[in-house]
């Protein structure tokens with residue numbers, strides 16, 4: 001059976017008061033039994049608060065990035081061990097904002113994926129093309145290249161405990177969602193790529209879609225064969241919007 005994951009990337013948003021309200025609202029709204037898993041990715045300073053509120057609940061949490069080295073002179077960075085100190089289960093790697101704004105290359109992303117796995121964190125590998133790349137017909141080449149960098153480093157076995165998030169850059173924070181057909185086509189391409197190496201890992205791999213997911217489009221997207229949930233930005237910052245996504249498929 002498919003395990004749908006609805007994951008909220010809060011990016012650099014929040015205050016202590018907002019985190020409290022949001023998490024208390026999510027806890028209250030997820031009391032009913034559901035096969036849908038929820039996860040949140042708060043900014044680092046709110047991880048302690050997140051841990052203390054969500055500990056023992058069905059909602060998981062994770063870090064938005066990590067530095068691949070364990071410690072040292074890396075001002076402003078956090079390591080896998082530090083995320084584990086706050087009981088993170090997941091960590092995002094290769095989010096398009098990290099690639100575009102902070103210059104993370106495919107190799108940097110592979111370093112982070114490898115470090116996450118080695119520590120016991122479950123990496124959520126984000127991949128996706130820009131609008132220009134899509135219009136040039138390069139979507140599969142770009143997504144394939146981003147996946148290959150990690151596959152070459154960690155092998156197919158590295159994806160036994162990982163998640164892939166397909167996030168077309170043109171759909172992130174823009175209100176322009178990929179159609180279910182467009183998203184499914186890329187998800188099928190991703191799964192096929194893994195199938196050629198290991199059909200069991202490929203079959204179990206969770207592939208999330210990200211890019212302006214909301215309560216109105218989630219059901220159609222997540223109904224597609226290879227879409228196993230969503231990585232949600234803007235709509236994860238309001239209790240009712242985030243729960244609407246969960247409830248659309250729960």
Ligand code: PEP
Pocket residue numbers: 009011167171172173174175210211212213231232233234235
């Ligand atoms: C994201 O931040 O990964 C994202 C998909 O954002 P949004 O849902 O706002 O497009």
